Amino acid sequence: MTDWETxxxxxxxxxxxxxxxxxxxHADAWDCIQETFLEAVKINRRETVRNWSxxxxxxxxxxxxxxxxxxxQQRNRYHDNTDxxxxxxxxxxxHDHAEARELAxxxxxxxxxxxxxxxxxxxxxxxxxxxxxxxxxxxxIKPTASRMLLSRARRRLEQxxxxxxxxxxxxxxxx
Amino acid sequence: xxxxxxxxxxxLLQLAIDAVRRAPTPDTLPPxxxxxxxxxxxxxADQPNPFTMTERTRxxxxxxxLKIAVVAIIVVASFGLMSWLAPNGITSLAxxxxxxxxxxxxxxxxxxxxxxxxxxxxKLQTSTTIGMFMAPAHExxxxxxxxxxxxVVSDGKKNKIMGFxxxxxxxxxxxxxxxxxxxxxxNTFLNLQTMVTDxxxxxNKTVERLGTExxxxxxxxxxxxxxxxxxxxxxxxxxxxxxxxxxxxxxxxLPIRVELFVLIDGDYDYKNETHSVMxxxxxxxxLDPSLFSTDVPEGYEVVxxxxxxxxxxxxxxxxxxxxMVAEINGGVFPDSLHGQDxxxxxxxxxxxxxxxxxxxxxxxxxxxxxxLSVAVTILTTMTRQDTWDWHYAGKGxxxxxxxxxxxxxKIERDLEGRKLKEHYEVIYADLSVKVVPKExxxxxxxxxGGPEAEKPKDANK
Numbered sequence: 001m002t003d004w005e006t007x008x009x010x011x012x013x014x015x016x017x018x019x020x021x022x023x024x025x026h027a028d029a030w031d032c033i034q035e036t037f038l039e040a041v042k043i044n045r046r047e048t049v050r051n052w053s054x055x056x057x058x059x060x061x062x063x064x065x066x067x068x069x070x071x072x073q074q075r076n077r078y079h080d081n082t083d084x085x086x087x088x089x090x091x092x093x094x095h096d097h098a099e100a101r102e103l104a105x106x107x108x109x110x111x112x113x114x115x116x117x118x119x120x121x122x123x124x125x126x127x128x129x130x131x132x133x134x135x136x137x138x139x140x141i142k143p144t145a146s147r148m149l150l151s152r153a154r155r156r157l158e159q160x161x162x163x164x165x166x167x168x169x170x171x172x173x174x175x
Numbered sequence: 176x177x178x179x180x181x182x183x184x185x186x187l188l189q190l191a192i193d194a195v196r197r198a199p200t201p202d203t204l205p206p207x208x209x210x211x212x213x214x215x216x217x218x219x220a221d222q223p224n225p226f227t228m229t230e231r232t233r234x235x236x237x238x239x240x241l242k243i244a245v246v247a248i249i250v251v252a253s254f255g256l257m258s259w260l261a262p263n264g265i266t267s268l269a270x271x272x273x274x275x276x277x278x279x280x281x282x283x284x285x286x287x288x289x290x291x292x293x294x295x296x297x298k299l300q301t302s303t304t305i306g307m308f309m310a311p312a313h314e315x316x317x318x319x320x321x322x323x324x325x326x327v328v329s330d331g332k333k334n335k336i337m338g339f340x341x342x343x344x345x346x347x348x349x350x351x352x353x354x355x356x357x358x359x360x361x362n363t364f365l366n367l368q369t370m371v372t373d374x375x376x377x378x379n380k381t382v383e384r385l386g387t388e389x390x391x392x393x394x395x396x397x398x399x400x401x402x403x404x405x406x407x408x409x410x411x412x413x414x415x416x417x418x419x420x421x422x423x424x425x426x427x428x429l430p431i432r433v434e435l436f437v438l439i440d441g442d443y444d445y446k447n448e449t450h451s452v453m454x455x456x457x458x459x460x461x462l463d464p465s466l467f468s469t470d471v472p473e474g475y476e477v478v479x480x481x482x483x484x485x486x487x488x489x490x491x492x493x494x495x496x497x498x499m500v501a502e503i504n505g506g507v508f509p510d511s512l513h514g515q516d517x518x519x520x521x522x523x524x525x526x527x528x529x530x531x532x533x534x535x536x537x538x539x540x541x542x543x544x545x546x547l548s549v550a551v552t553i554l555t556t557m558t559r560q561d562t563w564d565w566h567y568a569g570k571g572x573x574x575x576x577x578x579x580x581x582x583x584x585k586i587e588r589d590l591e592g593r594k595l596k597e598h599y600e601v602i603y604a605d606l607s608v609k610v611v612p613k614e615x616x617x618x619x620x621x622x623x624g625g626p627e628a629e630k631p632k633d634a635n636k
Binding site: 020022024026030033040127152157 | 190191194196200201203204208212527528
């Protein structure tokens with residue numbers, strides 16, 4: 001019998017951060033969090049879960065990706081100002097904060113245009129800090145395949161970011 | 176002062192990644208939200224167990240844009256019902272009579288109900304098919320699977336097959352050109368006729384007689400036979416256990432009912448159980464020939480049009496396949512055919528990669544995928560045979576490099592089926608295929624394969 005209270009309490013923060021990082025607002029994040037844990041219930045019924053943290057972050061990434069794709073199709077901006085409280089940025093300079101936010105926006109949109117598994121491999125690697133073997137295990141593929149997905153994702157994202165017309169100054173600032 | 180420079184792609188992506196990572200996120204959910212979540216999850220966990228496909232099944236189902244499943248048809252049609260033998264002992268109906276009666280049939284219709292289940296806890300999938308046959312080799316199969324209707328029409332003499340989905344108004348065709356023209360796209364009834372003929376003439380196989388039964392007032396003789404088989408399909412090894420039962424009418428010698436039970440045990444924990452029942456046979460009925468036309472119906476979008484050309488033998492198609500794979504693999508050939516970083520690994524992602532490469536060209540995706548699948552099936556099946564003399568040396572080879580051998584093998588027979596003596600062909604990195612005398616074959620000690628090399632462990636037995 002699974003102790004769901006413990007599973008939720010131990011993992012909800014990391015799940016929340018995973019989805020919020022991608023969807024960017026509380027309302028969508030809450031939906032994704034619920035869907036993530038409900039999906040985990042279904043998976044738990046048919047197989048034994050050995051690593052709840054990795055599984056939940058994988059599911060959370062997938063749910064957030066689905067939402068980003070839906071948004072992309074509906075052409076909604078994902079920062080829809082529904083958050084009642086602005087979360088304070090760590091950027092020292094407001095200008096840097098705005099730039100970083102814009103760049104992050106572009107990347108999220110670009111990720112939503114990747115094929116599903118490429119997007120998952122990319123997010124699990126770069127945002128969830130999973131190793132190639134961990135990503136492969138979560139996606140149910142071999143490590144070489146995981147590396148291939150990641151390589152393709154990076155190439156595609158580089159192309160997509162290029163189409164935004166962003167350039168970078170010598171001092172590292174973009175414009 | 177230096178002018179502003181354009182960004183470096185790597186830098187920009189990394190900057191973007193860092194921006195997302197550093198984006199502020201809330202510390203945690205409020206306690207009341209967490210409590211609400213726990214309650215929701217616990218309530219869901221108490222609900223009755225819903226179906227859900229495994230991730231693997233989901234991936235497998237999502238691979239095909241149009242599920243004509245021609246390869247499956249080829250496998251089932253060529254594998255379908257097992258060979259039979261003359262019965263043991265003195266009986267009221269001899270198996271030879273059954274074989275003869277079936278071969279006299281010029282037209283037929285029947286119904287097949289198939290129940291398939293992914294093991295251990297997969298969802299049951301049920302399909303119902305109405306089959307029609309017209310001699311010499313025309314067949315039409317109208318199937319309903321999970322509420323979706325698909326129709327496949329095949330011409331076993333011209334080796335053309337056409338499938339379409341009435342609901343989506345999508346269709347695809349496939350044709351074959353090359354040696355052994357007839358029978359490449361075998362169909363169920365034609366295959367049944369061929370198999371019973373083979374069984375009638377082959378004294379080594381055995382069929383178990385189970386007794387008699389009465390079905391709908393008709394007395395039948397029941398035969399049963401079993402077979403175990405291991406087949407390489409694409410980059411997987413599949414073990415088949417089959418059991419076939421036939422109820423033959425003692426008055427007409429024709430089948431009234433046929434049951435086929437197949438258990439498949441494959442790679443990657445793939446297990447599937449399928450039970451098919453053929454009933455409602457109507458033999459030598461009047462059928463409209465237009466039902467067997469392989470022309471795409473008017474108003475349908477053609478999403479696949481593939482011609483498999485083996486008129487120059489199999490190696491040109493294998494070369495084309497290896498070229499496609501090299502292109503997908505960044506312009507270099509796979510390190511090996513089998514094992515890590517090899518063809519087996521890359522092929523798993525071919526549907527996804529093709530969809531990405533040709534995002535607005537479904538025909539191209541399906542055409543490439545079909546050709547790749549056929550060529551891979553040939554290559555991986557043959558390279559698992561202990562007796563085939565083959566070598567692969569594609570590691571590090573760049574596509575389009577002239578005079579760089581990547582694959583060579585011994586060809587046993589020509590296109591007319593005549594035995595060849597010491598005939599070798601070589602595929603080069605520029606995808607050319609040449610006949611090379613044995614003494615001039617590439618000398619690449621690290622090449623994969625060869626009759627003396629260790630074969631993959633799950634080779635065909």
